[in-house]
Amino acid sequence: MEVEFRKCEAEDIEKLLRISRETFIDAFEKDNDPEDFKNYIDFAFDKAKIKSELENPHTSFYFSFLNEILVGYLKLNENDAQTDIMTTDALELERIYIIKEFQGRKIGQKLLQQAMKIGAERNKGYLWLGVWEKNVNAIRFYQKHGFVKFGTHPYYIGKDKQTDWLMRYDLSNFK
Numbered sequence: 370m371e372v373e374f375r376k377c378e379a380e381d382i383e384k385l386l387r388i389s390r391e392t393f394i395d396a397f398e399k400d401n402d403p404e405d406f407k408n409y410i411d412f413a414f415d416k417a418k419i420k421s422e423l424e425n426p427h428t429s430f431y432f433s434f435l436n437e438i439l440v441g442y443l444k445l446n447e448n449d450a451q452t453d454i455m456t457t458d459a460l461e462l463e464r465i466y467i468i469k470e471f472q473g474r475k476i477g478q479k480l481l482q483q484a485m486k487i488g489a490e491r492n493k494g495y496l497w498l499g500v501w502e503k504n505v506n507a508i509r510f511y512q513k514h515g516f517v518k519f520g521t522h523p524y525y526i527g528k529d530k531q532t533d534w535l536m537r538y539d540l541s542n543f544k
Contacts, residue, residue: 372479377430377442379423382416385430388442390414392466397526400503405527425450429487433467433480441467443480445487453522453535458494460487465498481514485543495540499524499533511536 377385390410398406412418422428427450433441444464446452451461462484467476488496499522500507516536524533 371435372440372476373434373437374480374483375432375434377423377432379420381430381432382420382423384432384439385423385442386414386416386419388432388439388466388468389419389464392441392468395469396466396504397501401526402529405529408527409525422450431480431483433476433483435471435474435476439468440471441465441476441480443484445484447491447493452499454497459537460484460491460493460496462496462498477510478514481511485538485540488540489543493540495537497535497537499535502532502534508534508536511538514538515542 393414394410401409422444423430427446427448429445431443431445432439433443442464443462443466446461446463447459448457449455451459452463454461462481465477465480465484467480485496497519498511498516500511501524502508502521516538518534518536520535521532522535524531
């Protein structure tokens with residue numbers, strides 16, 4: 370199975386919005402208050418917001434394709450685009466999402482390896498992320514790939530204050 374990656378460009382905005390909304394809704398809608406969730410989706414995946422993120426030189430989106438079909442994406446932040454840790458030594462993996470029907474095919478693992486590769490190529494010391502404490506499958510996935518918990522932070526879905534685990538991976542371990 371050959372997974373291909375391509376950095377998103379400005380002309381990809383509609384595809385990026387569609388896959389962002391679809392994957393986030395599939396993953397989390399059932400676990401959240403409908404009104405809070407709708408407000409969050411409208412804010413987080415607003416076209417102007419995503420456009421400004423695409424234009425930010427410290428934020429990168431990468432599509433993943435399987436047999437030329439768009440199956441997922443990842444979002445990376447560095448420097449002042451990071452959501453919490455503002456150090457030049459780190460790369461934040463803010464999003465890694467796979468379309469539901471393509472989950473279970475190790476595409477997430479390929480996306481994670483791509484993020485690690487990019488972090489190593491940019492001479493970062495570590496890759497970090499926030500993952501919802503109730504998303505046990507994702508936590509297990511990251512732990513399996515060498516991430517360790519180093520803290521927590523609040524994450525809001527509308528007015529609902531949730532807790533994310535902060536996890537990191539030492540890029541000196543990346544081969």
